[in-house]
Amino acid sequence: MNVAAQLKLGRRTWLQASLGGVLGLAVKSSSAAPSQPAPLRTAKRCIVLWMDGGPSQLDTFDPKPEAGSNVRGELDAIDTALPGVQFCEKFPQLARRANRLALLRGMSTDEADHGRARTYMHTGYKPGQGGLSYPVLGAVVSAELGRSDAALPNFVVTGSTLNKYDFVTDPGFRGPRNGALVHDYADRPLENLQAAASADEFARRAAVLAQRNAEFAARYHAPPVEAQRAVFEQSVRLMQADAARAFDLSHEPAKSAAAYGDHPFGRGCLLARRLVEVGVSFVEVSLGNWDTHEKNVVEGALALMAAVDAGFATLLDDLADRGLLDETLIVWMGEFGRTPTVNRNGGRDHYAKAWTTVLAGGGVRGGQVIGRTDATGAAVLERPTNVRDFQATLCRALGIDPQKKIMTPIGREVPIVDVGGMPIAEVFG
């Protein structure tokens, strides 16, 4: 379609035409059928509650009240809705909702460096493995379950991390079209959604820009040019979408917002609910700092615990009330756990051998504990879960075939989850 023809079209018509054509979007059917039969009940979208820095399993969901004080720590354990299962005292609301949670107390991974473990937990592959840059889970979900022509991005990240966001947002070989929209502060509306020019004028300009970009990309076969085009197109779609209102928490009734807690993490959980409600496939809400090596960080983490209790518990209720919990997989995880023994600085150091993650919602049978650690939480005694099995479990819950092979830019096919990863059957039982 030439530009003159576009000018004669109405705005809606032009947008429909341009989004498919001039902007160069490949509108194709979203997901291929998995090669294995999909589980009967699966989630359609996913919310990851990312605990940056690595929370202590002993001070969250695998307390050891019987152990010595150098292991037990200073916090007490409380009973939960599940007989015989205790949580740390800082999680009373979640304790009452334990029947909705599946606790994976047998996490046993082998990366205890923040950078490497963050990438490992997000991609299922060790950094640098096979010389490839692997997609994070959000990019996998975006590519497999999202729609490439969706008005809102399929993958949104909110909250703050200790460092840069790459390990949460990098789409790797899935390409820039599956990259994340990073919205740091959930309590601020997404800015600059309104064009300076009139809608018609903006549409005309955007069409010329898209055409020039296409010509430039054809001359310079360069990845950054492709990425810039993808982000431009996403931005234009978002500007036109009524659903972008979901980013503005001021539209939320004060009462329902309050339950999430007066904390950035709670507002992040609320934003996650609003986004999955309008069809966003993957939202990651980040919360740090859990890197509790020293006493002062340990004390700071008390506030994080309260924020998690309110935010996570309200998210479960809110999604259930709206009939969305069965369709939404919720994952609570950090990059590793902490050492069972309290160190001389009153904190705990990195520990990957035995720790805990929590699943809830779509596809997951709540009210169960999978895996068991020993009396001090130093070793996994039953049902150890490695990163591959964990990733395969998330995929299965989302109806994604973990063994599906993806063609990479270097011409090698790579399975979504590394060879050997098996979903944990008990999660779905």
Add this chain to the structure above:
Amino acid sequence: MIRVVLLISLVASSAVAADPPKPDKNKFVKGPAIVQRPPRDPLPLVAAIDREWLRALEAAGVPASPEADDAEFLRRACLDLSGVVPTYQQAIAFLDDDAPDKRRRLIDELLAGRGYAQHFGRTWRRLIWPPDYTMAKSGVDRVTPWLADQFYAERPWNELVTDLLTVEASMTHDPRGAFFAANSDATTIQPNRLADATGRLFLGVQIGCAECHNHPFARWKQEDFWGLAACFSRVRKVSKSDASLTESPESPGGGLGEATITVADGSGKAAGTVVPARFLGVAAAPRFDRPLRPQLAEWITSQDNSYFARAMVNRLWAHLLGRGLVNPVDDLREENPPSHPELLDRLAAEFVASDFDVKHIVRAVCLSRAYGRTSRPLPENVADVNYFSHTAVKVMNPDVLYDALHTVINADPRVRPPMKGVKPTKPIGRGKPVEVEPRDAFVRFFSRAALGDDPLQYGYGVPQMLQLLNGVQWNGGAPFLEDLSTTPAERRAAIETIHVVALSRRPTDAEVAELLTLVGDSADPREAYAGVLWVLVNGAEFVVNR
């Protein structure tokens, strides 16, 4: 050769060291002018670069792309060397210049300018002190101007690094304290972070992995890492209120005995062991009866240290070509060989022989055929990333993007192009602290999303794109558009002017025709001109350095 290089900011900061530190952002000590030395002859090195570059291409059977056209070369050189896009005047003057040596003159002019010092100062400020760290509370940045002065004065790299490693002035008020400030927290110097940063920045080695474990294949063991960290273990702040740095023994009253460090809890098998200070890979102990940092700096910057020169020339190559001869640029080790071993050796040897002259290496690379290729690939070399058959398409970092937008918005095409290069308008440096806002706000917002510092990745996301597309900062109108003629006969010329301002090249006929559709029979051609500028500035071509 003129060797009298007077550094005004050194004069200024030694005055600060004598007095109690008193930050005053209005104080601007003006010193004698800096005298640059005449450039060394780059041509032998240029020939060596081209020889090795061509040899590798031929051995791999990969053809090189043709030479870049003038517009491509001009914009690339300006962005790489000064971090700014050419002004309208610079572009017209260069494009219309018929002299055969115009590229050489362009490189020389850019390297002699403040823009070069500013850009390299900013680049190293980002490396030494990434934007995640909050800058001085006073709201001014003293580090970038100081670094800019060093690059402007052609300070040998070994001297600059020695300054950063051995600084005794205040960590919080003296720019030379940046390296220590970036690797410390509010109360304590962090020897392990200093060791990691020393390895990455000055030696091009990632010894940080050895903080917690011995890698089965890597050369560096935990004791190497902690031995280097121990070299910083005696560094202290003079007092709570005075952040000047001094070396003092562990225990009060104790003499300068063996400097050691205890491997931190959680650092793998070696945790709790006591490691004495050692330089990387050096068996002999340093002299413990005198300060360790000067000895460390001497060892690091020694002509015999095979890592120091290689690390810097590899970084300079990567800065200009988008990719190092070794990648990642801070991972020099036997198991990660360079793509062009002889070339890396030659550049390093030349760097040493030139007394660590950064400009000399940069000049030679910029004059090479390798650097002068177009970034448009041929079908036969489109997959090549190792042989530099076509130059990389890089993405402007947030600092450069900020300046580029300002250059375009503040363009004034009415001023006649001078015959020689245009002086940069607002130089920084000369010891003058720069206000960090609003630049820092922009840089922070755009750095949040950037994928590390990889110039080959477009890391900006939707929120950043939305600010560029719709933000009032960038859409409040550019004054030069008001001066353009709106008569139908002159609209074509107006479009050409906007195009040169934004992209430093004249548009093709097809491009003019396409952009003219935006003007069409518009009732308000100036509004349409703003639309043309918007299209050009928000396209992929603007934000990349090709």
